[in-house]
Amino acid sequence: MTRFINGLLHLRRGPWELVASLLIALGVAMLMQPYLLWLYTWSFVVTLVGTVMFIVVSHFPE
Amino acid sequence: MSDTPIERVAKATPPTVARRIRGLSDRTIAWLFVAPTIFLLLAINIFPLIWTVNLSFTNFRANRPNKEVEYVGLQNYERILTDGDIWLTMQATAHFLFWTLFFQVLIGFTLAWLINRKFRGNDLWTTIIVLPMMLSPAVVGNFWTFLYQPQIGLFNYVVEFFTGIPASSFQMIGDVALAPWSIVIVDTWMWTPFVMLICLAGLRSIPDYIYEAAAIDRASKWRQFWTITIPMVLPFLMLAVLFRGIENFKMFDLVVQLTGGGPGSVTELTSINLKREAFEKWRTGYASAYAIILFVTVFGLASIYVKALNKVKER
Numbered sequence: 001m002t003r004f005i006n007g008l009l010h011l012r013r014g015p016w017e018l019v020a021s022l023l024i025a026l027g028v029a030m031l032m033q034p035y036l037l038w039l040y041t042w043s044f045v046v047t048l049v050g051t052v053m054f055i056v057v058s059h060f061p062e
Numbered sequence: 063m064s065d066t067p068i069e070r071v072a073k074a075t076p077p078t079v080a081r082r083i084r085g086l087s088d089r090t091i092a093w094l095f096v097a098p099t100i101f102l103l104l105a106i107n108i109f110p111l112i113w114t115v116n117l118s119f120t121n122f123r124a125n126r127p128n129k130e131v132e133y134v135g136l137q138n139y140e141r142i143l144t145d146g147d148i149w150l151t152m153q154a155t156a157h158f159l160f161w162t163l164f165f166q167v168l169i170g171f172t173l174a175w176l177i178n179r180k181f182r183g184n185d186l187w188t189t190i191i192v193l194p195m196m197l198s199p200a201v202v203g204n205f206w207t208f209l210y211q212p213q214i215g216l217f218n219y220v221v222e223f224f225t226g227i228p229a230s231s232f233q234m235i236g237d238v239a240l241a242p243w244s245i246v247i248v249d250t251w252m253w254t255p256f257v258m259l260i261c262l263a264g265l266r267s268i269p270d271y272i273y274e275a276a277a278i279d280r281a282s283k284w285r286q287f288w289t290i291t292i293p294m295v296l297p298f299l300m301l302a303v304l305f306r307g308i309e310n311f312k313m314f315d316l317v318v319q320l321t322g323g324g325p326g327s328v329t330e331l332t333s334i335n336l337k338r339e340a341f342e343k344w345r346t347g348y349a350s351a352y353a354i355i356l357f358v359t360v361f362g363l364a365s366i367y368v369k370a371l372n373k374v375k376e377r
Contacts, residue, residue, distance in 0.1 A: 024362035031359060032156035041143045044355050051362040
């Protein structure tokens with residue numbers, strides 16, 4: 001966990017890509033879940049943030 | 063001594079052209095070769111994408127090109143993301159996507175594993191299994207509507223034969239609960255061979271000596287399957303899931319031909335809904351925003367999937 005947080009603080013690719021991937025997965029789950037409309041409403045914002053973050057952080061050093 | 067092909071081409075080049083090229087650096091020549099492809103990519107992919115993003119913030123209607131276009135900000139996105147009907151199409155797409163991938167991977171891998179065993183008529187069976195994939199989706203959709211007919215269709219009678227449920231007591235396409243499964247069955251029937259072929263390529267790429275070494279170490283067949291077969295086929299399997307996932311996310315022709323999105327809108331997948339908004343209701347700006355939402359979703363999913371695939375390959 002400490003390594004993960006250190007990676008985030010030092011702008012390392014691995015942990016940031018993990019955060020971006022989790023955001024994308026969360027966004028897609030929110031988009032397609034059948035339970036709460038407000039989750040569906042905010043899904044696109046979450047997916048978009050995750051996708052843009054993924055593109056940016058994939059240029060970070062290992 | 064005979065000339066090499068490169069020397070022959072060099073001699074055939076007119077002196078004026080040769081002089082001009084001689085003055086160019088390797089990098090410039092490389093750019094000259096790549097430029098047409100980049101130009102086509104920009105013209106066919108990137109420009110329409112940027113244009114769609116631009117349209118998604120407007121109230122543009124393609125059937126009224128002379129009407130003044132107004133910028134409406136995020137209104138189209140807001141309307142889509144609060145629309146209960148579009149939410150239902152997303153759920154229909156999720157159902158279709160999840161179950162088609164599940165069945166195709168399960169059946170495709172099993173078939174590949176069976177076909178990979180050496181037996182007589184192996185090639186003939188491979189050809190027979192691959193046949194559905196070669197048909198047009200429109201044709202498949204059309205003949206499955208006949209197979210699903212409750213009175214004359216074969217499907218209901220096959221179900222009756224195996225389960226005892228009377229053939230005339232249910233309608234696959236007409237029933238709200240069964241219609242989503244009817245499109246899953248047809249897509250699985252059509253595209254399982256594709257997954258099977260990719261898995262077969264993966265299985266055939268595993269050298270026999272690995273199994274022989276495992277057998278010498280007294281590894282059971284079950285252990286060989288989980289520690290050799292599955293890890294070595296996994297990158298191929300993931301590639302198949304990626305291809306099928308993207309394809310099924312934008313599934314259109316097969317479902318339109320089979321159910322037309324009905325009954326009601328239970329099989330109306332996002333691509334069908336999008337087409338209706340864009341080319342039946344002519345709400346081009348609204349449909350552009352819809353397309354952008356789908357694009358970002360597929361792009362995001364594909365990104366994390368490719369990352370996972372690379373990790374599996376490295377392992």
